[in-house]
Amino acid sequence: MQTGSYVTRIPTDKGSLWKNSKPLLVKLDIELTERCNNNCAHCCINLPLDNQEAAKNELSTAEIKNILKEAVSLGCVTVRFTGGEPLLKEDFEELYLFSRKLGLRVFIFTNATLITPHLVDLFCRIPPLERIEISVYGMKKSSYEGVSRVSGSFEAAWRGISLLAKRRVPFVVKGALLPANKDEIEKFEKWSATIPWMDKSPQYSMFFDLRCRRDSMDKNRQIKKLRLSAEDCLKILVRRKEYYIRVMQEFCAKFMHPSGDNLFSCGSGHGVCVDAYGKIQPCLALRHPDCVYDLKKVSLKEALINYFPKMREMKAENPDYLSRCAKCFLRGLCEQCPAKSWMEYGTLDTPVEYLCECAHAQARYLGLIEEEEKAWKVDNWKERIRRFCEKEAPYHENEN
Amino acid sequence: MKTKIDLKNKYLPSEDVVARDVHGEFIIIPITSGIADSDDEIFSLNEFGRAIWEKLDGKRDLKGVASILSSRFVATAGEIENDVLGLVDELLKRKMVVKA
Numbered sequence: 001m002q003t004g005s006y007v008t009r010i011p012t013d014k015g016s017l018w019k020n021s022k023p024l025l026v027k028l029d030i031e032l033t034e035r036c037n038n039n040c041a042h043c044c045i046n047l048p049l050d051n052q053e054a055a056k057n058e059l060s061t062a063e064i065k066n067i068l069k070e071a072v073s074l075g076c077v078t079v080r081f082t083g084g085e086p087l088l089k090e091d092f093e094e095l096y097l098f099s100r101k102l103g104l105r106v107f108i109f110t111n112a113t114l115i116t117p118h119l120v121d122l123f124c125r126i127p128p129l130e131r132i133e134i135s136v137y138g139m140k141k142s143s144y145e146g147v148s149r150v151s152g153s154f155e156a157a158w159r160g161i162s163l164l165a166k167r168r169v170p171f172v173v174k175g176a177l178l179p180a181n182k183d184e185i186e187k188f189e190k191w192s193a194t195i196p197w198m199d200k201s202p203q204y205s206m207f208f209d210l211r212c213r214r215d216s217m218d219k220n221r222q223i224k225k226l227r228l229s230a231e232d233c234l235k236i237l238v239r240r241k242e243y244y245i246r247v248m249q250e251f252c253a254k255f256m257h258p259s260g261d262n263l264f265s266c267g268s269g270h271g272v273c274v275d276a277y278g279k280i281q282p283c284l285a286l287r288h289p290d291c292v293y294d295l296k297k298v299s300l301k302e303a304l305i306n307y308f309p310k311m312r313e314m315k316a317e318n319p320d321y322l323s324r325c326a327k328c329f330l331r332g333l334c335e336q337c338p339a340k341s342w343m344e345y346g347t348l349d350t351p352v353e354y355l356c357e358c359a360h361a362q363a364r365y366l367g368l369i370e371e372e373e374k375a376w377k378v379d380n381w382k383e384r385i386r387r388f389c390e391k392e393a394p395y396h397e398n399e400n
Numbered sequence: 401m402k403t404k405i406d407l408k409n410k411y412l413p414s415e416d417v418v419a420r421d422v423h424g425e426f427i428i429i430p431i432t433s434g435i436a437d438s439d440d441e442i443f444s445l446n447e448f449g450r451a452i453w454e455k456l457d458g459k460r461d462l463k464g465v466a467s468i469l470s471s472r473f474v475a476t477a478g479e480i481e482n483d484v485l486g487l488v489d490e491l492l493k494r495k496m497v498v499k500a
Contacts, residue, residue, distance in 0.1 A: 006445070075422045
């Protein structure tokens with residue numbers, strides 16, 4: 001009856017599990033805490049380590065276990081523990097074991113400063129089945145702690161990374177490009193290339209989000225100061241010019257078009273994020289009251305079946321958005337979305353000027369728009385994209 | 401050490417794995433290390449593999465498992481017994497089942 005192997009191995013690509021339709025929920029994000037032992041000025045979520053009020057309001061172990069059980073019943077195969085710093089959560093180990101025994105892969109976002117020999121033993125014995133993802137803020141103490149603003153955090157992070165590396169627990173690294181560390185990018189990439197599980201260049205945060213709870217004007221001012229200019233972002237994006245252009249040609253052919261008045265052109269609402277206090281969100285960043293539901297009143301299933309699909313049908317109403325973003329063919333290059341609008345302005349449909357500048361800077365570099373031209377006024381955008389995609393890279397002479 | 405699989409033997413799923421039906425796919429997820437070839441693999445069984453897996457309860461021998469399956473699948477008793485032995489051999493090598 002049977003030919004070949006009886007057991008089929010399925011590597012990390014979860015998409016290969018299902019041929020046609022997918023389960024209601026494939027991946028769950030849980031913010032275990034908003035507290036963090038670092039104090040990064042650019043962070044959109046962090047609360048102080050010793051914030052007792054936040055700690056008191058966080059979900060209990062039993063509540064999180066119930067959420068995990070419901071997620072599994074809906075078909076979930078991966079849970080991502082994020083924060084804040086998820087390893088700060090006192091019951092992290094219990095929740096990790098519980099998740100793994102439910103048959104979940106566990107994806108951990110961490111700064112690695114709290115990785116201990118005990119945790120590494122656990123990860124060796126019971127592997128997460130997903131690569132641990134580590135944010136690295138600098139290659140030397142002054143740059144790292146210039147970002148983290150916690151003395152001793154550089155040594156702690158590198159100790160954690162070394163522990164994982166020595167015991168061969170799979171991890172990848174990502175960076176946040178800030179004035180304190182942006183000149184270390186080559187050094188960071190050279191080092192990251194030595195990590196066996198890095199199968200591509202590291203990802204970077206650079207278009208920093210404002211506070212996603214809109215909780216501090218002072219912190220928002222700080223974040224804005226730390227954002228690289230559109231021109232500096234462009235320099236980073238195009239530092240490997242041929243590669244960048246090749247990738248952008250492929251990208252533009254698929255994803256560049258005006259999105260009209262539909263607010264949600266992203267994947268938001270297809271998955272579920274649960275914040276540290278038991279609110280369900282369509283994505284980690286979107287905390288607008290119209291898009292957030294209380295787990296005490298709404299189950300994950302109800303959110304996915306009844307609420308998020310309706311949310312995804314929401315239309316933009318802001319005239320500024322309708323005359324610009326709705327008609328702009330740079331949608332694929334631009335990070336404009338309801339979450340970004342929420343964080344910047346407290347609305348779902350206000351154009352975010354910083355993101356608009358960054359997208360236009362890229363489009364100018366790629367020759368998709370002229371100097372001073374606004375992409376939402378371009379009628380022949382299909383023709384421009386076609387011309388760009390057919391050009392042979394490298395073709396652009398204006399590399400600075 | 402080579403393990404000899406015999407139709408008289410009884411097996412049951414290891415506690416080091418979790419089997420789940422996820423949207424029609426029957427998958428086996430390692431809990432402990434040493435089951436997968438790499439640290440990020442899970443496994444799937446086809447309909448026949450799943451039918452065998454679900455009968456491995458540590459109480460019924462493999463001959464009994466094959467006998468039950470012969471009423472469900474169109475094949476000779478010998479073919480079904482061979483497939484039961486083949487699958488259990490592979491599961492045993494991967495430490496996904498244990499001898500009862």
